[in-house]
Amino acid sequence: NAVIGIVGGGQLGRMSAMAAAKLGFRTQILTKDPNSPGAQVSHGVTLGAYDDLQALDAFARTVDVVTFEFENISADAMDCLSQYCPVRPSGHILRISQDRLAEKTFFTDNDIPLAPWHAVTDLSSLHNAAKKLGLPFILKTTRNGYDGKGQRRIHHLDELEDAFHALAPHPLVAEGMVSFACELSVMVVRGVDGTVRCFDPGMNEHRDGILDLTLAPAPVEPSISARAQALAVSIAEKLDLVGILGVEMFLDQSGVLLVNEIAPRPHNSGHWTMDACPVDQFEMHIRAVAGMPLPPTIRHSDAVMKNLIGPDDIALWPQIIAAPTLLPHLYGKEDARPGRKMGHVNMIFPYGSLPGKLGIQDALGPLASPEIAEEEITAP
Ligand code: ATP
Ligand code: MG
Ligand code: MG
Numbered sequence: 001n002a003v004i005g006i007v008g009g010g011q012l013g014r015m016s017a018m019a020a021a022k023l024g025f026r027t028q029i030l031t032k033d034p035n036s037p038g039a040q041v042s043h044g045v046t047l048g049a050y051d052d053l054q055a056l057d058a059f060a061r062t063v064d065v066v067t068f069e070f071e072n073i074s075a076d077a078m079d080c081l082s083q084y085c086p087v088r089p090s091g092h093i094l095r096i097s098q099d100r101l102a103e104k105t106f107f108t109d110n111d112i113p114l115a116p117w118h119a120v121t122d123l124s125s126l127h128n129a130a131k132k133l134g135l136p137f138i139l140k141t142t143r144n145g146y147d148g149k150g151q152r153r154i155h156h157l158d159e160l161e162d163a164f165h166a167l168a169p170h171p172l173v174a175e176g177m178v179s180f181a182c183e184l185s186v187m188v189v190r191g192v193d194g195t196v197r198c199f200d201p202g203m204n205e206h207r208d209g210i211l212d213l214t215l216a217p218a219p220v221e222p223s224i225s226a227r228a229q230a231l232a233v234s235i236a237e238k239l240d241l242v243g244i245l246g247v248e249m250f251l252d253q254s255g256v257l258l259v260n261e262i263a264p265r266p267h268n269s270g271h272w273t274m275d276a277c278p279v280d281q282f283e284m285h286i287r288a289v290a291g292m293p294l295p296p297t298i299r300h301s302d303a304v305m306k307n308l309i310g311p312d313d314i315a316l317w318p319q320i321i322a323a324p325t326l327l328p329h330l331y332g333k334e335d336a337r338p339g340r341k342m343g344h345v346n347m348i349f350p351y352g353s354l355p356g357k358l359g360i361q362d363a364l365g366p367l368a369s370p371e372i373a374e375e376e377i378t379a380p
Contacts, residue, residue: 001024002290004016004025004063004065004067004290005029005059005063005064005067006028006029006038006066007067007068007069007070008029008031008038008050008070009030009032009033009037009038009045010036010037010038010069011331011341011343012069012265013031013069013070014041015266015274016038016069016282017029017038019280019285021043023286023287023292025286025290028045028059029044029046030055031046032047032048032049037331037333044062046058046059050070050072051074056080060081065088066081066085066086066088067087067088067285067289069265071263071264072098072143072144073094075091075092075095075098079091088243088288089243089264090240093239093245093264096239097262097263098143099143100143100173100261104117104173110235113231113256115175115176116133116176117174117175118133119173120139120170120173121170126164126174130160133177134176135155135156137154137175137177139151139152139153139163139173139174140173140175141167141168142172147209147210147339148206148208148210152166152167153177179252180250180253182203183204183205183248183250184202184204184218184220184228184248185204185214185246185247185249185269186199186202186232186249187199187232187244187245187269187273188236188241188247189245189285189287190237190243191242191287191292195293198229198233199270199297200229200297200299201217201218201220201229202216203220207309211269211307212306212309213304214270214272214305215303215354216273216304216354217302228249231247235247235259235262241264243289244265244266244267244284244288245262245263245265246266246270248263266282268307268344271305271344276300276302277297277299277300284297299351301348301351303349304349305345306347306367307343308320308341308343308367311338313342313367314336314343319366320345320366320367325363325364326346328345329344329346330342345367347363349363
């Protein structure tokens, strides 16, 4: 009975641990919080911070393989752990994905298409970047950003100085604004034997910087889906990935795909697979991490995933569980702070019958956004 060590106790660790249990593995979660979503469902818990070497040592002694559900951990510590057991995905992938500068350099060096970008180390390099990119553009921290935190949209040159000082730590990355038709993401998994599997691309819609909806399959031309998958596969191969990786992309107005960022872990935009695929992203990930063979990524249904964000969405919980069209997944978090991901719901539709915007709002029942339906009706 192999033990899978998971660094991080969030919802991604929780759902990974549940998938591991299904396959007969035990899990050991490293987390500071004994009541974290992951700790609640794991067989074992090592209490400690991710940078606490003593905790990491104790954790490593109890596990056969290590994975992580959270990227803001020390890649050096993961390299260190890899002397005791396999770390999947490996520290070098973490090192690339947790730093936008390393990530964009990796894409550029490997001919992966991306928006124009410039490293910003000081005010003069920021002015140069603004000159080259034109306005508006986006200034982002290289580390620790998530849910759109750690970035500023620059519309006027007189905003440069404030934005530079507001975003820390430096260096930063300046990125050209993509006027995208939509955002797509692809979950790609690679096994120890080099087998690569790829789920259908999903289309993502954000609200206040946080993922709101994922539609799967992404309602785009089959040729675009195929290109998105090919891009994700080539990234997985170039990284020598073992485990799962989420690849976020923009589809621009002229049909070009630009990669935004990658995350070497299960991804919020892959949660639809939990109810639309016999083997979901978490089971695929655990299979890859455990060195098991990877079954094909079959999708038997179309799906829409909606995040339940605190506090408003979760206040509707009684109505959500009473709605027959909503398949809820709850993360066991007590404090429904504003903007906190408390859970998600999936809606399943027969294969090939993903509804349009209005149909989705209709199926969302208690979670429908009236303003979206309104916008659709009043559109010319
Ligand atoms: P995540 O929670 O996905 O990790 P993040 O904080 O790392 O988010 P990004 O994914 O880089 O940030 O950006 C968040 C969102 O902001 C994107 O999903 C997209 O909607 C928008 N965005 C980011 N970069 C650009 C860009 N260059 N052009 C247009 N929109 C962008
Ligand atoms: Mg990100
Ligand atoms: Mg993102």
